[in-house]
Amino acid sequence: MKNKITISEIARKSGVSVSTVSRVLNNSPSVSPGKREKIQQIIAEHNYTPSVFARGMVNHTSQNIGVILPDITNPYFASLFMEVQSFAMQSGYATLLFNTMFVRNRKQQSKMSEEDYFRIIQEKQVDGVLVLGGHIDKEDIPDSYIQALNQLHRQIPVVIVGTRIEGCNCLVVERDLKQGVASIVHHFIALGHERIGFIGGEPGIRITTARIEAFKQELRALGRTALDNHIIPSDYYAPDGYEAMRQLLDEPQDTLPTAIIAMNDMVAIGAIRAMKDRGLQCPEHIAIASCDQFPQSEYAIPRITSLDQHNEYLGRMAVLQLISAINGSEEMIRINHTPRLIIRESCGA
Amino acid sequence: MKNKITISEIARKSGVSVSTVSRVLNNSPSVSPGKREKIQQIIAEHNYTPSVFARGMVNHTSQNIGVILPDITNPYFASLFMEVQSFAMQSGYATLLFNTMFVRNRKQQSKMSEEDYFRIIQEKQVDGVLVLGGHIDKEDIPDSYIQALNQLHRQIPVVIVGTRIEGCNCLVVERDLKQGVASIVHHFIALGHERIGFIGGEPGIRITTARIEAFKQELRALGRTALDNHIIPSDYYAPDGYEAMRQLLDEPQDTLPTAIIAMNDMVAIGAIRAMKDRGLQCPEHIAIASCDQFPQSEYAIPRITSLDQHNEYLGRMAVLQLISAINGSEEMIRINHTPRLIIRESCGA
DNA sequence: ACTATTTTTGGTATCGTTACCAAGCTTGAT
DNA sequence: ATCAAGCTTGGTAACGATACCAAAAATAGT
Structure with missing residues (x-):
């Protein structure tokens, strides 16, 4: 300057x-x-x-918020962030973005822990922090992590998008983890599928576990059982879907699932590719549906059946919650938007 | 706080x-x-x-940089930004991200002009600004826009990733616009294709024009000519590729191109989908290659031949240039990384 | 014309750091 | 012992805004 x-x-x-x-x-x-x-x-x-510096000295506010997420190249986070930034800007806040898992594609994970990011974010004197995914989504979060989050929240309002965590005092905007899966199961059963599998999602992550749980539970409710070897968590990207499907196809042919639920569209695309490489067609041999829709699912071959989780809405609510916390409100915003199943070619009907 | x-x-x-x-x-x-x-x-x-405020008062620095780009949900910008943020962070800078074209998918463009963003960014007292794409890429940029940029640059170092602009004093990190296209043309010709088309890219945008120009020029150099009705700019996303291909397929069948260069992978995916919807196969009926590789191109059906433009490198150089400008250096970093053609199924060999 | 009231102005302390200078304290050399 | 030269320290003026209070000016009321 x-x-x-x-x-x-x-x-x-x-x-x-x-x-x-x-x-x-x-x-x-x-x-x-x-x-x-x-x-x-x-x-x-x-x-x-x-000067924002001089103003900040007097008002103790920067009109900036911090957003911390694992990977902006993941379309889920990109679309969420898009909405977050847009809404924040309209409300007079600019957005500092931190990727915690940078350069993922080179498999060269960051040396910094998420706790380190909390420290950096605190130093940046933002007015509030939004945490999207990452370690907070783990099944079994280390105590030190929760401590760090609470510690940060003591200084600055922190809003977590995802699930409520035991022992964590930060505000939470909850996202549906089960309804969507249930609706896919219903659809598959209605189409006459009896053997259904589930692939993708990092194991030990809340959303993975929750969706698999919902998947099993819903099958049970309909008088069926899920086979454990048809449930293959891996991760969130196309290579992971590919790998999971490859592994699944190594199972005995006569008991293979006829339908599969994928964690998201990238996983589905990887899985479909793996089928193709084995000479199998989707949906003819195995039908696929995904739990998280990304922009291109409509153009894939086959077009992918997936859930619209209303991310825009989620992003907006998260910012709303954060800003109201910044302004001193204690009120907790509850949302309950049922995911919408968009039926396309990959599930055969 | x-x-x-x-x-x-x-x-x-x-x-x-x-x-x-x-x-x-x-x-x-x-x-x-x-x-x-x-x-x-x-x-x-x-x-x-x-307190960063108190420090800023004395040092006049925030250790923040501003990044302004059209659309973070576009994988091109996402991967560029990923690299930018990672490298900036390693150098002690945090990143304020501004999407100028928010909520693009709802076709509800922002009411704010990019000039408005310059003002906001200036108010934010960042130490430097990175401009990725957007209006700066227009063929024919309004004078007021250049003025605004120069004006901003007078206050804060501004680095533009893309092309040098007449009359704009900001620093530039140049990206290859032609070599990559040339290598695709060569490849297609070597495979025996005689009629080649080009689709995608917003018309009136520098990179579109430059690539189409390179496309024509390279064909001429090899003794062929491009047909104007086989060149269909549209935009950068899957629906745009779909639309362009639909339009192209309406041309008389016997003169249709046998190979097509797509602006990027999303456009290619849209185009392949349009072919499929007309009962045509890629690469059997028409081969396709894209100028900008995105993460999933390897998993699409068919796998897409595309150019690796070395975005990570570009992003890093941009930050390097910006930081050296912040530190008072006038030196201009030149890069010359030839795009690498990655041959996959969609071009048939 | 002279208060009383309201509107508009100016002066100054304050916010939390760093930069700079002056002072105190060592240490070692004479 | 005495003094110069180096370490360590402390005090204070910036930095550029806002908040608050007091003063001045304008307006209204008698």
């Missing part, structure tokens, strides 16, 4: 005191119309903008 | 002056080892972090 013009220079050039200029900047009503106009003109002329 | 502990409290609790605490914070050598240790312990105990 090169030499910046200051409020007192504006004041001098306008022939008024800094107080008056400050009033103009903050739209205080008690400034005579003539002076206000003149000052505004001089401000514009010099392209003056008040 | 709730009540924060200050340097003077740390000083009081340690029984030293604020100066000494400040020295410890800034790793000044002239502090006696005993005191240093004691102070560090008290700092840790109270989880104290110095």
